[in-house]
Amino acid sequence: MKISREWATPITIGAFSLMAVTGLLMFFHLDSGLNKFAHEWLGWVFVAGVSFHAAVNWAAFKRHFVSSKVGRAIVAAFAIALLASFVPLGGRGAAPPVLAMNAIAKAPLSAIAPLTGRPVEALVSELKNAGIDISGPDTTIASATGRSREAQGKAIAVLFGGGARD
Template sequence: MKISREWATPLTIGVFGLMAVTGGLMFFHLDTRLNKLAHEWLGWAMIAFAIFHVLANWTAFKRYFACSNLARGLVGAFVVVLGFSFVNPTGAQKQGSPPTLALRAVMNAPLATVAPVSGKPVEQLLADLAKAGIVLPHAQATLDSVVNGDRGREGKAMRAIFGRS
């Protein structure tokens, strides 16, 4: 199939519109799960369509950068902004997001300490965890000592502890 402006440009415009709307909804916390899913996964389509668009317009694309200091400056500015987006000036997220911090705290606390937070007696937690295939030797053991960072087992443990029985 030949890369053509006839389809590359409309696809780029369409997926940009979708990304703009879903991104705006996400920014204002008005999105649904499907909005977020579409934004994340169709972002890959946007990358592909943008590449097709550039290829279909390659001659004009090269001319922008050969003849225009403004174009080079703008692209350079966005490259710099992208670079700075990876810098964490405050260190606030150094340890991870709040949910990650909470998960880490639960995983590293003795089960007897976690039980009151779950609203279940420690004996019930030990039984629920055993049913989920996670056996702790005693109530002072930590979940991390038996799941060893296995994300799947961490999820099972969280469901066993905080899910309804």
């Protein structure tokens, strides 16, 4: 199959439009429905479209590296920005929801009970009924479930949702 501007450029334009709109929606926390899914998965269409577009326009693309100092500088700036994006920032770890779930998983049930509005004895009973082996009020979700995120999620759903969710 021959790569053609007739379809490579429209794919690039369409995929860029999708990526720009869904990216802006996600940035401003206005995304809904399939926005995030489309952004993540259809981003591959954008990569393919840009690759095809660059292949079709190779002579112009190459000129930016060979004869244009401004072109090289811009590409170099983005390459540096890409490299810098891998540098970990001090004090920034996991996302806040993950931090909260980890804190809940590591806290004894007696500390979690006031957050749920139910007595610790009721929590122990509900967790046991859900198949989570809790030995008492000082047990943590993490110690009862091990490293299983699925089991921890189930336990947290029991604690805060009033029952196990499948």
